[in-house]
Structures are given as C-alpha cells and as structure tokens.
Amino acid sequence: MIAWRSTWSIYKRELLRFLRTAFQSVLAPVLTTTLYFIVFGAAIGGRMPDLGGVGYGAFIIPGLLMLTLLGETTSNSSFGIYMPRFTGTIYELLSAPVGVAETLIGFVGAAMTKSLILAAIILATARFFVDYSIAYPLLAVLYIMLVAAAFSLFGFILGIWADNFEKLGIIPMLFLTPLTFLGGTFYSIDMLPAPWDMIALANPIVYLVSGLRWTFYGSSDVDIWVSFGITLAFLAACIAVIAYIFKTGWRLRA
C-alpha cells in the first residue's frame, strides 16, 4: 500500500525546491529555446523548404521541445536524488517508512510536473515566433508525459549512479544532447544520404522526436506506435533498474 501523505510530502518539497530555483530552472531553457527559434526558425528557417508540408519553423518545434524536455527532466530528477546523497540528507528518506513507490512517485512526479510546466512555457514561447497547430493535442500531452516519466526515471538512476558532480553532468552533456541534435530535431531523417539515414535509426532519440512530431503534424520519420513502443520499453527498463536498486540498496544503503 502506498503511503500517500509521505508521497505528497516528497512531491511538494521537490516542487518547492524547483520554485526556489525557478529563475534558473525556467528562464534558462526558455532563453535557449528562444535563441534556437531566432536562429533556426526566423533567420535560417525562412530559406528552408517545407518539410512534409510543414514550415521549417514549425517543423523544429517538437524537436526543440524534446531537446529541452530530455535535458531538463533528466537533470531535475538526477539532482533531486543526488543532492540528498551528496549532503547526507538522504538519511531521512531512508529511515522513513517509505518505499520505492512513494520515493518514485514523489521525486519522479515532481520532475515530470516541472517538465510539463516547461513544455507549456516553451510552446507558448514558440507561438511568438512561428504559427503552428497540434493535430492530436491529447496524444501530444500523453506522449510528453510518457517521455517525461521515462527520463525522470532515467535521471533518478543517474543521480544514484553518480558519485560526483562530473558524472552527474556527463551523460546529459556527452550523450543526451548530441543524440538529440542528431535525432532529427532540426531535420528529417529522409534528408540524410545513405547510409546515414539507416545509421540514424540506431539513435533512440530519433523515435522520441519523431513520435512527438507525429502528434503535432500527423506525419513523421517513424511510425507513431513504434515510437510509443520504444518509449514504453525504455520506461519499463528504467523501472526495472530502479526496483533492483531499491531491492539491493545499491549506492543508497551501506
């Protein structure tokens, strides 16, 4: 049985931590996304042909959203659990009558909430630069939540794995961001010459960007259900890893 009061306490505290650093947490990604829209949307986008019947400025919105979503969700969640480990305050969580469910719903739920707020702000910001419409808004929200949940869990694992700040930043910086850039954020996989169009399919982020783009415009590089399937598989894998971590106490309990 889940202790909902404990869960709510963790969730609320994490959100308050987010508000404490709201300037950095919200403004930085909004500013970065704005810069992308100015450079790729307004400056370069005007000279680019439509892609799949969608203007270039609108085409990059799902990719930019995914770029921010993956980075922020992963870092929010990883910091959320790493900082208590680093400062020693994790003792309180470990000694409380809370288990894996309360911890995950609290930490991951808060990271997801932050990401959804960010996604809404980014979409509102995009409206200032390009005109776009979302073909399947409910599916888009569902997909964003799914990706946010999966990468919150991934960040949680990262925060438990890392034993210093360098490790905490290395995965988002060296893997996540490059893979997102190469994952069709700014282009369609179809535009790549052979064999790169095939090699690109080995990049898991391609499926995420493509999935979100499908919910926006009804077409994308990869079938929407393949994207959903891969996202769900990643989510399940993360849950399995976290269940193992809690079962063995790896890096949590001495």
Next chain:
Amino acid sequence: MEPILELSGLTKVYPGGLKALDDVDLTIRKGEIFALLGPNGAGKTTLIGAVCGLVRPSGGTIRAFGHDLASDWRKARARIGLVPQELSTDMFEPVKRAVSYSRGLFGLPPDPARIEEILRSLSLWEKRDERIMALSGGMKRRVLIAKALAHEPDLLFLDEPTAGVDVELRKGMWAIIDQMRARGVTIILTTHYIEEAEEMADRVGVIRNGQIIAVDEKDALMAKLGRTEAHIALAESMQTLPPAIAQFPVEIEQDGMSLCYRGGDGTGRGKAEVADLTKALTHAGIDYVGIETRESSLEDIFVSLLGEEAQ
C-alpha cells in the same frame, strides 16, 4: 521492563571485509535512556544505521515494537526517530517547513500546533522562518532533533548529539533529552563524552570492534567495576608495609613517602575501607599529613574495559 528493541546476532560486514558489527545481541527497554559507548570505528553508527534502515545487515535479526524490521519495516520505522551525527539537512529550507516536511514524510497529517510545541520546546520558535543555513551549529542540531521528533517517535536515536557543541549548549541538550524521557520516549544515544552517559543514562553498553563487551545498569556497572583510589601522604618515609597495613590493597609509592590504596567496588565500600586504613595507620603509630581520595568515573571504567579487551 518491556523490550522495545531486540537485536539478535546482528552482523554487518562491509564490502572489503570490514566487520563493523559482530554477532551483536542487545535489548533496549521501554522508556530508558541507553548510552552506547565506544571508541571511533567501534560500530556505534553502523548499529544505529542497521536499525534505522541506512545499513543493510549481513546477518541477524532486528525486532522493534515486536515487528521484524526485515519484513514489517514500515510499522517499525514509523515509530523510530534518528538524529544523525552530521548536520545533514537542506540548509536553504526554513526551519518550520523542514520540520513539517519530516512529519509528512513519516505519513502523519499536518499539525501546526504540534510543530509549534516542538519548536518552542527546543527554543526554535523565534527562528521558525529563518533558513537553516543562517543558524548557529547548536541551533542546527536542535533543528535535527525537531525533525526527528516531528513524527512523535517512541524510540529515538541520538548519534553523538552534543558533538562540537559548547558546554552550555551541551547542558541545554541534556535538559532536552530529559524532557523527551519525561514524555516516555526511549532514547539510545552514542557519545564520546562519558560525562554525558554518566549524567543521562539509565543503562550503558560498551562496544568495541563491533562486539558489545558490557551492558549493564549504569549504577550497577559502576558498582561492579568502580574503584576508590586514595593517596595518603606520610610524615616519614616507609620502605616496608607493617602486617596490619599490608592486609589492605595498598602500595608504597614516591620512595616511601606515600601510600596508594586501590580498592572498593563503586558502592562506597572503598571509602569505608580507606577510613579503616587511616585508623590502622594511627593504631600502628604511622603519621600521615594528607589524604586524597577519588572515586573512579564511568570514563575510568570505560577505559579499563577497553584496555582489558585489547589485552
């Protein structure tokens, strides 16, 4: 008295082979203050960690309030509080919010009146809206105590509660511990300050190399292992002990200018024996010019216990 915590064969071997707890059996009674003494690295914090869920035991069982901690940990942990040795808390958080969070984390509904009562009892109410980072070291430690009390635990672990705290604050902390005892909270404290255990504890346990080497009522331990030491300064040098004096546990020291008595059992028998010794000296015509006596403290007992074990 009813046991509140029972450790049986508790063992912890860390990766790398260090045996921090070695087949520990210990029973804590309801309502008592139990002081766990031991040198650095003896296993005190590991023992606390094993009960509080911070350390995974390698063997043995832990039962708290009748619940097995391996299978029924939620019910047991809900009634246990921990004040860690390190000042570990979110320093950016205001005091009241941090304490309220602890209550919620343990699954209790918000109770502003209870939080106010705890903060007032720890002289923190005036600081309730201040960030923890702005408080002094002693105040920060009180915040940790307030956080541990927020869920109204029946069993409280205080890991070195007065480490790094000045004498005045330390005495204030003792008063707080006394208040908690008055409320019926069972307290297990680890400390380096033997004076603290002597002042507060009902029972004392000594741990060394992960093994409990002595557990007893504080007074019983002092009675059993306590000693009286008396130094009698003689008016004239003495090289051999007359038979009437040699029947006492005395030694000649300072080139015959002093006698040293070591005896008794901590119940006051030693003092009576020193009085008998002085009478015997007078009866034997041995003049003395001064007497200095002292009862051994818990610290002496602690040091001697550790010394015996080491041998």
